[in-house]
């Protein structure tokens with residue numbers, strides 16, 4: 136055999152990793168493993184089997200967590216939390232540093248255990264998972280040290296309930312536990328039932344470093360145990376990574392509980408190859424995008440979108456490269472792809488592939504041994520609507536779809552309900568950055584893929600969930616602004632009066648404001664309010680308003696400077712009519728002085744937000760040495776805003792202004808009992824060069840309109856002030872809108888807490904764009 140033959144076939148021997156330290160550990164625990172609660176391991180209870188997916192061999196028996204176990208863990212976390220939060224940031228940092236060091240010392244053990252439990256190649260667990268775990272604890276030791284300076288005005292949530300999946304068992308644990316602890320919380324974490332072992336090994340590290348009892352609690356079990364953690368009254372914040380289906384259920388389950396919530400869910404991420412891309416580099420990119428971790432990666436580049444002109448060349452190169460991938464023993468250091476985590480997942484991949492095959496797609500595959508393995512797979516001749524292009528397969532299967540123009544590429548990329556990640560390949564940086572701005576995803580990799588670092592935020596747009604893990608934005612997911620408890624003011628249901636001119640002698644009838652025009656309510660009904668009559672809006676009006684907002688998308692693409700001009704103009708025009716607005720508020724029963732203070736506040740809010748429009752900018756994260764990572768603040772899109780009944784003008788301005796300053800469009804339901812300040816406000820909008828559709832106002836029954844907004848798939852976020860926050864959160868689960876709900880008197884709208892960076896954070900989501908730099 137010639138050297139060329141050897142290189143072509145890559146037929147070289149095996150290089151098995153020595154697993155003896157893990158075998159010894161498993162033997163030590165052969166009678167079963169309990170939970171880790173209050174600093175100690177419990178005796179094993181009712182157990183379930185954990186198997187090595189590569190061999191099918193049962194390697195451990197792990198305890199199925201009961202409600203009583205969850206109770207005990209939450210109680211321990213609750214007891215420990217005040218003491219943990221009372222430590223100085225420096226003291227907390229010392230523990231996190233110690234954890235990082237111990238993880239490094241145990242790297243080989245943890246990597247082998249992870250590989251045996253999960254089936255991923257040792258090359259990945261050793262070189263990617265475990266080093267990133269250590270990096271995460273180091274980085275967050277830093278945040279612990281700085282927490283008091285960097286997050287002034289915020290406090291830890293308290294006890295965090297964390298549920299993680301099986302694809303990166305130890306890494307997901309680190310992503311959850313490190314920021315929670317750095318921020319002063321204590322945790323109850325449940326690893327996935329397929330892969331609980333490294334979490335228990337991590338608990339041993341907590342003992343080794345002398346972490347105070349109760350700060351970290353690990354409860355093992357299945358979805359029922361996870362559900363018990365999520366539902367537990369003693370949990371203040373829930374953080375979940377897993378399927379969108381379960382994430383949606385958790386959104387519904389936590390609605391109205393006041394618990395903080397972050398969700399990191401599924402994806403179907405595009406991998407865009409432009410005509411001028413370096414195709415060989417892009418092929419290696421696809422290997423890392425979809426054949427890394429057997430494709431069981433939430434941000435896997437599962438949809439290759441390729442410029443038509445280079446499709447054939449790319450497919451030929453990909454096919455050749457795919458056939459060189461070695462699938463097999465995960466403990467072999469030469470293995471490229473290991474085992475699928477569990478036969479249930481293998482069956483799921485096969486089922487989806489059968490469904491796809493029935494559609495007539497072309498399937499090309501590499502090789503895989505018998506057992507819980509699946510070969511690397513390339514699917515061509517596949518329609519964008521195919522089950523293989525739309526469903527998250529969570530296996531080593533990539534589809535290839537051609538496009539003609541960059542606009543087509545963007546359209547195809549965004550043709551999904553998800554928005555976790557995207558990868559863009561072109562030798563032209565202008566093209567890359569242009570597409571990066573248009574693709575709806577929380578993470579964008581330019582000429583690279585699946586790059587992670589503790590210093591950058593990770594998380595999705597749309598149905599991929601909300602909240603970020605990593606970096607400053609990830610820390611903010613574990614701190615909240617000091618809570619204020621407000622009372623709820625419930626206005627009486629508006630009494631419908633037919634016809635717009637009913638109630639002779641009442642001074643005026645205000646219309647709705649949709650798409651930059653005054654509009655009659657669809658119902659034809661009005662209702663009586665102080666100072667006149669207001670339109671009784673209904674579902675149809677909300678739908679029209681959302682449609683109008685959807686057409687005003689260019690607002691978000693304008694520069695901050697341009698938006699600022701409009702907001703300054705708005706402030707000036709409001710100022711010119713200050714006396715009229717003061718009179719209106721006084722007519723609602725406010726004292727002259729209070730009315731004037733509210734109008735003055737509204738004017739100042741316009742100027743403050745105009746100032747912020749081009750200043751609330753993002754960051755450049757210091758991530759890996761060969762990249763800069765741009766953390767861009769992007770608008771959510773369309774936000775439904777349901778205003779407080781108190782402070783009818785200042786409440787509305789305080790909510791609408793941050794939303795539009797950051798480039799969102801809004802559908803606003805003003806104070807139900809005193810809406811005429813808002814309808815006066817649209818006359819100011821009309822004279823201020825505000826493009827039609829950016830602000831839409833629908834008056835009427837607050838909670839009924841809120842429900843329609845929350846259920847509407849075209850609405851990306853919901854801000855609701857009032858008594859029906861639970862309903863709003865639950866109804867928002869459909870497309871996993873970001874929500875912000877508060878009782879009516881939760882804040883003093885006219886005072887300082889009616890404005891601030893917190894509002895701007897809520898109006899934006901961070902897109903992290905990884906750009907090669909200095910390499």
Ligand code: NAI
Nearest residue numbers: 299300326327357358361362377378381400401433527529
């Ligand atoms: P899953 O979402 O059911 O499991 C993830 C975690 O949630 C596990 O710890 C599980 O025990 C827990 N869990 C399940 N039901 C729960 C509930 N009602 N309340 C609280 N916790 C609950 O995901 P599964 O069934 O393992 O995988 C199914 C599909 O989900 C995969 O094929 C893949 O498409 C997707 N998935 C996505 C992940 C991601 O990182 N985005 C990770 C794992 C799965």
